[in-house]
Amino acid sequence: MQTTERKVEIKPINCSHYIGGKYVESKSGKTFKNINPATEEVLGVVAEGGREDVNEAVEVARTALKGEWGNMPVRKRSAIIRKIGDLILERKQELATLETLDTGKPIWLSNSVDIERAAYNFHFFADYMTTVGNESYQQDDIAIHYSVRRPVGVVGLINPWNLPLLLMTWKLAPALAAGNTVVMKPSEVTPMTATVLAQICTDAGVPEGVVNMVHGFGNTGAALTSHDDVDAIAFTGETVTGSAIMKSAAPTLKKLSFELGGKNPNVIFADANLDDVIETTLKSSFINQGEVCLCGSRIYVERAIYDEFLERFVAKTKELKVGDPFAEDTKVGALVSEEHYNKVLSYLAIAKEEGGTFLTGGKKADMEKGFYVEPTIITGLGRDSRCVREEIFGPVVTVLPFDTEEEVMEQVNDTHYGLSASLWTGDVKRAARLSAQIEAGMVWVNTWFLRDLRTPFGGAKRSGIGREGGAHSFDFYSEITNVTLKL
Ligand SMILES: NC(=O)C1=CN([C@@H]2O[C@H](COP(=O)(O)OP(=O)(O)OC[C@H]3O[C@@H](n4cnc5c(N)ncnc54)[C@H](O)[C@@H]3O)[C@@H](O)[C@H]2O)C=CC1
Numbered sequence: 083m084q085t086t087e088r089k090v091e092i093k094p095i096n097c098s099h100y101i102g103g104k105y106v107e108s109k110s111g112k113t114f115k116n117i118n119p120a121t122e123e124v125l126g127v128v129a130e131g132g133r134e135d136v137n138e139a140v141e142v143a144r145t146a147l148k149g150e151w152g153n154m155p156v157r158k159r160s161a162i163i164r165k166i167g168d169l170i171l172e173r174k175q176e177l178a179t180l181e182t183l184d185t186g187k188p189i190w191l192s193n194s195v196d197i198e199r200a201a202y203n204f205h206f207f208a209d210y211m212t213t214v215g216n217e218s219y220q221q222d223d224i225a226i227h228y229s230v231r232r233p234v235g236v237v238g239l240i241n242p243w244n245l246p247l248l249l250m251t252w253k254l255a256p257a258l259a260a261g262n263t264v265v266m267k268p269s270e271v272t273p274m275t276a277t278v279l280a281q282i283c284t285d286a287g288v289p290e291g292v293v294n295m296v297h298g299f300g301n302t303g304a305a306l307t308s309h310d311d312v313d314a315i316a317f318t319g320e321t322v323t324g325s326a327i328m329k330s331a332a333p334t335l336k337k338l339s340f341e342l343g344g345k346n347p348n349v350i351f352a353d354a355n356l357d358d359v360i361e362t363t364l365k366s367s368f369i370n371q372g373e374v375c376l377c378g379s380r381i382y383v384e385r386a387i388y389d390e391f392l393e394r395f396v397a398k399t400k401e402l403k404v405g406d407p408f409a410e411d412t413k414v415g416a417l418v419s420e421e422h423y424n425k426v427l428s429y430l431a432i433a434k435e436e437g438g439t440f441l442t443g444g445k446k447a448d449m450e451k452g453f454y455v456e457p458t459i460i461t462g463l464g465r466d467s468r469c470v471r472e473e474i475f476g477p478v479v480t481v482l483p484f485d486t487e488e489e490v491m492e493q494v495n496d497t498h499y500g501l502s503a504s505l506w507t508g509d510v511k512r513a514a515r516l517s518a519q520i521e522a523g524m525v526w527v528n529t530w531f532l533r534d535l536r537t538p539f540g541g542a543k544r545s546g547i548g549r550e551g552g553a554h555s556f557d558f559y560s561e562i563t564n565v566t567l568k569l
Pocket residue numbers: 240241242243244267268269270298299300301302303304307318319320321323324326327341342343344374375422473474475
């Protein structure tokens with residue numbers, strides 16, 4: 083039995099709302115507890131926002147919209163946005179520690195991915211916004227048509243718990259770059275880094291009232307999505323929540339951007355470089371405890387290399403150390419919450435009932451406290467198994483063999499999801515042919531999660547609406563007016 087002994091000083095924080103440049107408590111006085119998933123200890127309390135807190139935040143954001151932010155010269159606004167990124171890097175260790183305490187993810191991952199990328203989101207959009215142009219058409223000698231951009235207005239940013247600061251900043255940076263004011267609603271499970279981020283924005287020079295935040299559960303988010311004076315909602319999270327948000331936003335016809343769930347295929351052909359396949363598949367299966375919407379949880383392997391793949395993949399998976407997220411050699415930390423842990427364990431029970439074979443894991447990890455699940459590889463399940471079809475969002479993958487391109491492509495697209503896919507092959511013609519057939523927003527060939535923030539990011543089918551990244555983000559957070567100038 084391993085213990086969860088701490089190796090760093092814990093400095094968790096209580097989380098208040100942030101409205102008009104100040105931390106404030108809920109009008110109702112209500113709070114809830116924030117639990118460390120690695121130890122089950124209470125980290126602190128979080129203000130529980132209600133409709134009245136959301137109303138105040140929206141009102142403040144609306145007032146700030148009339149202030150200097152949206153009308154600021156682009157270079158000045160860009161410098162402030164760049165400064166937010168700089169301050170995130172200055173406070174990297176603190177933010178990484180808070181992120182790991184909240185999520186249970188390994189500290190090296192918080193440092194190297196979550197916080198680095200959060201800073202880069204601001205640096206990227208600070209640069210990008212200075213290059214944005216508008217459409218223009220000359221119509222003979224009759225007219226010139228050109229477009230101008232305005233901010234959309236007050237935007238609600240609602241986020242999940244898996245990459246808390248990375249995903250919040252992925253929305254906040256372009257929203258600010260385009261001149262909007264915002265109300266953020268972080269996940270109730272991971273409130274700490276967003277709480278610090280709000281103050282960082284003010285410290286960087288963002289005027290009061292431009293960045294606001296209300297903590298709370300789904301009903302707090304719903305108060306934002308149904309609010310008459312919120313112009314747009316950018317949401318990342320579960321597909322069913324996206325559907326609920328669409329309903330609640332319908333009466334006020336808000337602009338919506340959705341990045342939703344996935345059950346992403348990882349298709350491995352016999353002509354692929356197997357060393358690369360194993361190294362990357364280990365990550366696409368188990369990084370962040372499998373709690374990344376892009377994880378390749380359905381693995382399809384061409385029969386000629388099926389046994390060799392499994393032998394090597396299983397051996398490498400068994401080497402992954404599960405344990406204290408603050409230990410530098412930990413590869414798989416704790417799942418984010420007891421609720422999510424129980425959900426993942428329930429899928430392991432389903433796999434057993436469905437006749438699956440566990441080649442690794444299949445159970446909770448041997449830890450004294452905390453919500454740890456062993457990295458799990460399951461074979462022997464049919465294509466209709468719930469574990470093959472439903473998003474588990476944990477360190478659990480299924481592996482199935484295939485014989486032909488046609489057969490595997492039919493299975494790849496046999497899902498309501500369409501977020502991402504990975505293809506592994508040495509045949510570039512096959513890569514191009516199949517990539518075009520896959521019903522997903524993103525296809526990685528001989529790689530996974532290789533990001534360039536200029537590219538369109540998002541899902542097809544029930545995995546999303548719209549795309550984020552570069553021009554796509556900028557267009558979402560801008561209202562475009564076409565001007566026709568008669569000559
Ligand atoms: N594809 C993705 O990017 C992600 C998918 N997930 C999936 O979601 C599952 C649960 O994770 P959660 O964070 O609980 O996702 P969720 O979709 O329930 O919650 C995401 C955010 O939406 C808020 N919310 C919940 N109900 C709402 C409503 N009716 N109106 C407005 N806001 C609402 C939550 O408070 C949270 O801030 C995971 O097990 C996983 O399957 C979770 C994280 C990321």
